[in-house]
Amino acid sequence: SKYNVGLDSAILMNPETWVASGHVGGFxxxxxxxxxxxxxxxxxxxxxxxxxxxxxxxxxxxxxxxxxxxxxxxxxxxxxxxxxxxxxxxxLMFKTHIGVIENDKSVVYLRPETAQGIFVNFKNILRTTRKKLPFGIAQIGKSFRNEITPGNFIFRTREFEQMELEFFCKPGEDLEWYDYWKKYCFDFVLSLGVNPEKLRLREHSPEELSHYSKGTSDIEYLFPFGWGELWGIADRTDFDLTRHSEHSGERLEYLDPVTNERYIPYCIEPSVGVERLFLTIFCDSYEEEVLDNGETREVLHLHPFLAPIKVAVLPLVKKLEDKALEIYDELRKDFMADYDTSGNIGRRYRRQDAIGTPFCVTIDFDTLEDGTVTVRDRDTMSQVRVKVSELKEYLAERLKF
The missing domain is CATH 3.30.40.230 (Herpes Virus-1)
Incomplete structure (x- = not known):
C-alpha cells in the first residue's frame, strides 16, 4: 500500500515497554x-x-x-x-530473565503482541521515512501468551504469528479510517474465497469496549466449534502513543506541515492471527464430496492463488514420461508444480484434490501427435484440451489474485 511501511521489531523488549502499555499487572x-x-x-x-x-x-x-x-x-x-x-x-505474559544473574532487574517478557514494538518505534520511523499522515506501520511476527486452555486445533495457541497494522491519522479523521479498514479487511477475507454466509462483522457493544477505544469490530467466522474471532479492527485513539510518551518522557507528536500544529496522532489497528486465518480457509475449503458413483472425494477448494501447488503434471503411462518431464521443467519456472507417476490417473487426481492443487495437466498419446494436453479443473472436474504452447498463459490467467 502507498500508505504503509514495514517493521520487524524485537521480541524481547525493554520491560518498561509493557509497564507503559498497561500489560504488566493488567494483561x-x-x-x-x-x-x-x-x-x-x-x-x-x-x-x-x-x-x-x-x-x-x-x-x-x-x-x-x-x-x-x-x-x-x-x-x-x-x-x-x-x-x-x-x-x-x-x-498471560511469559516472564524470563536476561544475563547471568536472575533478579528483578533482569526480568523481561516475551511479547504478547507485536503492536507495542510499533508504537515505541513510531518516532524513528517517522524521521527515517519522512511519512506524512495518514500512514501505517505494519508488522508480521511471533507473539506469545500463556493461555490457560489452548485448544480447537490452532485457533488458540501459546505461540502464534500475528499480522498487525497501526494506521496513524489526524484526530477527527479516525472514525472515517476505522470504517475504511473494517471494509477493507472484510473484503480481503471475501477475496480469499471464504463463504460470506459464514462470516460476520460484529461491532462491540459499549460494555465490551476498552476504556481507550472509540470503536472495535471483530470479523468472526463460523468454525465447526462455533463463532470465533478472526480479525479485530480497533480505533485506539492516541492512547498508546500518549502512554509511551508519558512513561518515557519522549515527545511522540506529529508536526502537521499544513497547519504547523503539533499533536499525537490517533491510531486504527487491524490485527489478525495467521493461524486463525489459515484455519478459517482450511475449514471453509475442505469438503468430502459424494460422487454419483457413491465414492467420496476429499477436496480442498483453496483459492488458486493460495494453493501451495498450482499445477500437477501427470503422464498417463510410463512411456510418456520424457514428454511429461519436459513440460514439467518448463512449468516449474513460473509455477509451484508437482510431478507424479505413482498409481493410476484417477488416484493421482484424488491426491491432488486433497491438497488443493487447482489444475492437473495430463500428458497422453495425443500430446505427441498434436501438441495438446488435458487440463483438469479441481472443483468442477471438467477437462479441456490446451496447446502446450499456450499452457502457461492459460494457467496464469486462472491463478492470478
Missing part, C-alpha cells in the same frame, strides 16, 4: 478451577463454548461471569460437573 484472563477434577478454565470461554458463541461475555465483570455460570448450570468440559472456584486473575 490477564479470568481463571477458574474445577473443584471436582482440578482442571483450569477461562471463565469467559466456558460461557462461550457452552452457548456455542451465542453469548459473548467480553466486558463482563468477574461477578457477572460467576453468576451466569452458576445460574445456567455450566459444567466442566472435562468431568461434566458444575463446581468451580471463584475467578482470579491469571497473568
Amino acid at each position: 490477564s484472563d479470568p481463571l477458574m478451577d474445577c473443584k471436582a477434577c482440578n482442571t483450569r478454565h477461562r471463565a469467559d470461554q466456558l460461557i462461550e463454548e457452552a452457548t456455542k458463541g451465542a453469548v459473548n461475555p467480553a466486558g463482563w465483570s468477574n461477578q457477572e461471569m460467576e453468576k451466569y455460570i452458576k445460574e445456567n448450570g455450566i459444567t466442566c468440559p472435562n468431568c461434566g460437573k458444575s463446581d468451580f472456584t471463584e475467578i482470579r486473575k491469571f497473568d
